[in-house]
Every structure is written in structure tokens, then in C-alpha cells.
Amino acid sequence: MFQIDLRSRRPIYEQVAENFKRLIITGALKENQRVPSVRELAQALTVNPNTVQKAYRELESQGYFYTVLGQGSFISAPPKQSAGASEKKSALYGQLRGLLHELLYNGEDKGAVVKFVLGVLNQPQ
Amino acid sequence: MFQIDLRSRRPIYEQVAENFKRLIITGALKENQRVPSVRELAQALTVNPNTVQKAYRELESQGYFYTVLGQGSFISAPPKQSAGASEKKSALYGQLRGLLHELLYNGEDKGAVVKFVLGVLNQPQ
Amino acid sequence: MFQIDLRSRRPIYEQVAENFKRLIITGALKENQRVPSVRELAQALTVNPNTVQKAYRELESQGYFYTVLGQGSFISAPPKQSAGASEKKSALYGQLRGLLHELLYNGEDKGAVVKFVLGVLNQPQ
Amino acid sequence: MFQIDLRSRRPIYEQVAENFKRLIITGALKENQRVPSVRELAQALTVNPNTVQKAYRELESQGYFYTVLGQGSFISAPPKQSAGASEKKSALYGQLRGLLHELLYNGEDKGAVVKFVLGVLNQPQ
DNA sequence: GTGGTCTAGACCACG
DNA sequence: GTGGTCTAGACCACT
Numbered sequence: 001m002f003q004i005d006l007r008s009r010r011p012i013y014e015q016v017a018e019n020f021k022r023l024i025i026t027g028a029l030k031e032n033q034r035v036p037s038v039r040e041l042a043q044a045l046t047v048n049p050n051t052v053q054k055a056y057r058e059l060e061s062q063g064y065f066y067t068v069l070g071q072g073s074f075i076s077a078p079p080k081q082s083a084g085a086s087e088k089k090s091a092l093y094g095q096l097r098g099l100l101h102e103l104l105y106n107g108e109d110k111g112a113v114v115k116f117v118l119g120v121l122n123q124p125q
Numbered sequence: 126m127f128q129i130d131l132r133s134r135r136p137i138y139e140q141v142a143e144n145f146k147r148l149i150i151t152g153a154l155k156e157n158q159r160v161p162s163v164r165e166l167a168q169a170l171t172v173n174p175n176t177v178q179k180a181y182r183e184l185e186s187q188g189y190f191y192t193v194l195g196q197g198s199f200i201s202a203p204p205k206q207s208a209g210a211s212e213k214k215s216a217l218y219g220q221l222r223g224l225l226h227e228l229l230y231n232g233e234d235k236g237a238v239v240k241f242v243l244g245v246l247n248q249p250q
Numbered sequence: 251m252f253q254i255d256l257r258s259r260r261p262i263y264e265q266v267a268e269n270f271k272r273l274i275i276t277g278a279l280k281e282n283q284r285v286p287s288v289r290e291l292a293q294a295l296t297v298n299p300n301t302v303q304k305a306y307r308e309l310e311s312q313g314y315f316y317t318v319l320g321q322g323s324f325i326s327a328p329p330k331q332s333a334g335a336s337e338k339k340s341a342l343y344g345q346l347r348g349l350l351h352e353l354l355y356n357g358e359d360k361g362a363v364v365k366f367v368l369g370v371l372n373q374p375q
Numbered sequence: 376m377f378q379i380d381l382r383s384r385r386p387i388y389e390q391v392a393e394n395f396k397r398l399i400i401t402g403a404l405k406e407n408q409r410v411p412s413v414r415e416l417a418q419a420l421t422v423n424p425n426t427v428q429k430a431y432r433e434l435e436s437q438g439y440f441y442t443v444l445g446q447g448s449f450i451s452a453p454p455k456q457s458a459g460a461s462e463k464k465s466a467l468y469g470q471l472r473g474l475l476h477e478l479l480y481n482g483e484d485k486g487a488v489v490k491f492v493l494g495v496l497n498q499p500q
Numbered sequence: 501g502t503g504g505t506c507t508a509g510a511c512c513a514c515g
Numbered sequence: 516g517t518g519g520t521c522t523a524g525a526c527c528a529c530t
Contacts, residue, residue: 007316011529022223025230048530081232092228093241098147099224100245103217105150107206110246116218117242120225121235134528136505162517173507178518186311191382195515195517209334259513261520272473275480287502298522303504320502320530331482342478343491348397349474350495353467355400357456360496366468367492370475371485386514423515 001036004045012047016055024064024075033075035065126161129170137172141180149189149200158200160190251286254295262297266305274314274325283325285315376411379420387422391430399439399450408450410440 002019004012023029035041038056042049056073059065065073079085103113127144129137148154160166163181167174181198184190190198204210228238252269254262273279285291288306292299306323309315315323329335353363377394379387398404410416413431417424431448434440440448454460478488 006318009317009319011319013529022226025223025226051530054529078230079232085231089228089231089233092224092231092233096221096224096228096241097245098150099217099221100242101147101150103214103221104246105203106210106214106217107204108214108217113246114242116221117225117239120222121229121238138505163519164517175508176506179505181518192384192518193381193515194384194386194513194519197517207334209332263520272476275473275476288504289502300523301521304520306503317503318530319504320528322502328480329482335481339478339481339483342474342481342483346471346474346478346491347495348400349467349471350492351397351400353464353471354496355453356460356464356467357454358464358467363496364492366471367475367489370472371479371488388514426515429514 001041001044004047013051013054013058016041016045016047016052017058020055020059021064029075031075031077034071035073035075037072126166126169129172131172137170138176138180138183141166141170141177142183145180145184146189154200156200156202160198160200162197251291251294254297256297262295262301263305263308266291266295266302267308270305270309271314279325281325281327285323285325287322376416376419379422388426388429388433391416391420391422391427392433395430395434396439404450406450406452409446410448410450412447 002023004015004019006012008015010018020029020035029035036044038049038052042052045052056065056067060067060073063076063079066076067073100113104110127148129140129144131137133140145154145160154160160181161169163174163177167177170177181190181192185192185198188201188204191201192198225238229235252273254265254269256262258265270279270285279285285306286294288299288302292302295302306315306317310317310323313329314326316326317323350363354360377398379390379394381387383390385393395404395410404410411419413424413427417427420427431440431442435442435448438454439451441451442448475488479485
């Protein structure tokens with residue numbers, strides 16, 4: 001499904017959660033699709049089941065997963081426009097600003113950045 | 126100078142370093158400008174001098190600061206275009222792609238994103 | 251494992267790091283081998299764990315060690331031939347030139363130096 | 376005469392001493408040649424006279440300089456073969472071994488190293 | 501048990 | 516006064 005880097009300073013459970021978020025956000029995992037069970041994934045990644053469990057709990061609490069008792073975990077629908085959404089989006093915009101500044105600071109050409117952004121935004125989901 | 130969140134899970138020294146990086150890449154701190162002494166900043170933030178020291182040390186090892194013995198720490202010049210730079214830039218582009226996807230996933234309009242990006246890129250440094 | 255000189259002007263953490271580098275570049279410590287835990291080594295050297303930690307941290311940031319959370323620190327693989335490598339090698343050559351001049355200045359015979367160099371280079375790793 | 380790097384972590388007085396040693400060892404400064412006065416050199420390098428003074432003291436105590444009261448400092452003759460010499464040479468050989476290992480560890484070719492060493496040793500002093 | 505963070509407080513070298 | 520080192524001791528997150 002994906003690889004985790006045991007050597008990374010980042011906790012494994014965060015890496016697992018991050019990977020799921022990425023797959024969901026990019027559309028690789030669709031709404032209501034079933035995800036592997038904790039034990040299956042733990043075995044596949046050769047990590048402790050507790051670690052995967054922790055990742056799933058986090059994903060569920062952040063609204064990316066939902067769980068049906070006895071059936072497993074599933075991908076949630078994308079968020080509706082709610083009160084908290086604009087708050088989250090402004091946080092994302094803040095990160096985006098920082099990233100753009102960092103690219104410029106590292107000598108990247110503005111045109112290249114714009115081109116890249118347009119390329120990403122226009123690719124079909 | 127800036128605020129840190131003592132309650133955050135993020136280590137204090139990382140927050141300090143992150144804030145300095147932000148101020149440097151956005152151009153708020155200029156080349157060769159002196160930064161507060163370890164003791165001064167520690168007092169201002171009400172943290173232990175060792176903690177600030179750790180942040181400064183990291184900033185120095187990453188090339189953002191340089192130190193003159195007995196005189197203090199100073200802002201380094203922006204990185205030259207070296208061989209390692211492209212590696213760093215591709216990492217930044219990877220983060221950028223993820224961020225753009227996340228904005229779209231949260232229902233943000235493509236036009237608004239493009240507008241924001243152009244706004245950031247065109248503002249005078 | 252090795253000895254450090256508590257009286258030396260050289261910081262303890264640098265001595266520790268230096269010793270590990272020596273063991274790594276001479277091949278005494280192999281890739282992926284586990285190194286003593288911070289606490290173990292601190293006890294063995296009768297220094298503070300923070301001091302050993304600092305050494306390990308530096309070795310990690312310089313690419314000699316890698317860390318697996320909750321499991322310990324390990325020896326990294328030798329560096330790939332990257333762009334920055336030639337820069338480092340030319341620095342080493344500069345030191346080598348100085349060292350050779352110093353040997354000659356101290357009256358050492360050229361033949362003896364050459365013999366020594368060939369001996370070191372040809373010994374099996 | 377030479378440049379010092381104020382940004383280096385290395386103390387200025389050590390840099391000054393090191394530079395003199397280098398010039399003496401490579402034969403750029405000859406026996407009995409007069410060196411600049413402390414004040415002259417301090418002005419030329421724009422550093423504190425105390426710092427230059429400290430460097431000169433160190434060079435004198437290590438036998439590279441000798442001082443004639445009221446006339447200034449001069450370059451000493453190369454060391455005769457004394458009891459301490461072999462001790463120093465074995466230390467230099469130790470450093471040499473380390474340097475050679477480090478070059479190999481960084482992927483340098485043995486032939487290139489040998490060629491470099493021969494080149495340095497055969498160049499006229 | 502592992503590494504990582506933080507504090508309090510002391511001492512040193514450098515300029 | 517500046518950064519740098521070190522200790523003792525506490526607490527936390529991860530596996």
C-alpha cells in the first residue's frame with residue numbers, strides 16, 4: 001500500500017496517518033472504500049499493531065475514517081463546508097505562503113513555481 | 126520578536142528555529158543582521174538559555190546563522206545555487222503538491238488558490 | 251569501547267563523536283550495527299547522558315548514525331557519491347597536503363612517508 | 376599576508392598561529408626572517424592586538440618563532456632531530472592514517488590518493 | 501527500555 | 516558580555 005521509513009524521526013503512527021491522508025486527498029482512496037484491518041496492515045508494514053491502531057484512531061478523530069463495528073474502517077466523505085473549514089483553509093494558506101517564500105529563498109524562479117502550481121491544479125482528480 | 130507556545134507538542138527549540146527561518150526567508154531579517162543573544166532571547170521568551178542555544182546551534186548547522194566568537198550570532202546570506210539545492214527544491218515541490226491537493230480536498234476554489242499564489246509571488250520582498 | 255580524556259580542551263561530546271567516526275571510517279563498525287544506548291555509554295564513560303546524546307545527535311546530523319525511535323541508534327551506510335562529496339574530498343586533500351608538508355618539515359624521509367601511505371592504502375578494509 | 380575567517384568556529388588566535396605554521400612549513404617564510412610586529416599585524420587583520428599577541432606567544436612556545444627583545448620576532452630554524460621529534464612524528468602519522476581512511480570512506484580512488492601524495496612530496500620546497 | 505526535551509545552575513574560553 | 520560545555524535530575528513520547 002505504501003512504505004514507511006523506520007529511520008525517520010517522525011513517529012511511525014504519524015507516517016501511517018499521513019500516508020492515508022495523502023491517498024485520500026489525492027483521490028487514490030475513494031469514499032466508503034474499506035481500508036485494511038489493523039492487524040493486516042500491521043503485518044504488511046511489519047510494525048506493532050498498537051502503532052497502526054493509534055494511526056487509525058487519529059484518522060478517525062480527524063474525520064478521514066469512519067468505523068463500522070465488526071466490519072472495519074472506511075474512508076469518509078470529503079468535508080462539507082462547515083464553520084471549522086475556513087479556519088483550516090486559512091491555516092493551509094499560511095503554510096502555502098511559507099512554502100512559496102522558501103522556494104524563492106532557495107533561488108527558484110517565480111515562473112517555474114507558477115507553472116508547477118497550475119500543472120497540479122489542472123490535473124484531473 | 127515572536128511568540129512561542131509552551132504547551133505545544135512541538136519542542137520549544139524547534140519553534141524558535143522555525144520562527145527565525147520564517148523571518149529570514151520572508152526577508153524580515155536581513156543578511157549580516159545581528160540576532161538577540163542567547164541570554165536575551167531566553168529571558169524574553171522565559172525559557173532556559175540552553176533551549177535557545179539549541180535552536181541557534183541548529184540554525185547555524187543548517188546555514189541560516191553564523192557565529193562570531195564573543196560577539197554574537199548573525200543572519201547568513203541566502204544559499205548559493207549549489208548541487209544540493211535542487212534536491213531541497215524538489216522536496217519543497219513535493220510538499221507544495223500535497224498542500225494544493227489538500228486545499229482542493231477541503232473544497233477550496235482553484236481560482237482562489239491561483240490568485241493567492243500569484244499574490245504571494247508578486248509581492249515585493 | 252574507547253577512552254576519552256576528560257582533561258582535554260576538546261569537548262567530551264566531540265571526542266565521542268570523533269571516536270565513532272574513526273571506528274566507522276576504518277570499518278570497525280559496520281553498516282546497520284547497533285551502537286550502545288545513550289545511557290549505557292554515558293555510564294561506561296562516566297559522563298552525563300546529555301553529553302553522549304549531544305554526540306549522537308551530531309553524528310546523526312552528519313549522516314554517520316541513524317535512529318529508530320524507541321529502538322536505538324545504528325551505523326549508517328557510507329555516503330553515496332553525491333555532488334557535495336567532491337567538495338568534502340578537496341577539503342580532505344588540503345589537510346593531507348598540510349600534513350605531508352609538516353612531516354617533511356619535521357625531518358621525515360620522503361621514502362618512509364610513501365611507504366606508510368602505501369601500507370595504509372593496501373591494508374584490507 | 377593571509378586572511379582569517381571571523382565567522383569560523385575556530386578562535387582567531389589559533390587561525391593566526393595556524394597560518395604562520397603553514398607558511399613556515401611550506402617554506403614560504405624562511406629561517407631568521409622577521410615577522411610583522413604585533414601591532415602591525417593586528418591592524419592589517421583588523422583584530423585586537425591581544426589576539427595577535429596570544430598567537431605569537433603560542434608560536435614561540437612551540438618553537439616556530441623566537442623573539443629578540445626590542446627587535447621583534449623571527450622565524451626559527453626547523454627542528455633538529457631530538458627526543459621529542461619521533462613522538463610528534465608518530466602523532467602526525469596517526470593523523471595521516473585517519474585522513475587516508477576518510478578519503479577511502481568517501482569513495483576516493485586509491486590511485487588518485489597515491490598520485491596526489493607523490494605529487495606533493497616531489498614538488499620542490 | 502529507547503531517544504528526546506527541558507530546567508537550573510555552574511564554569512570556561514574568547515575578544 | 517558572548518557563545519559553549521557540562522552536570523544532575525525530571526519528565527515525555529514511542530515501541
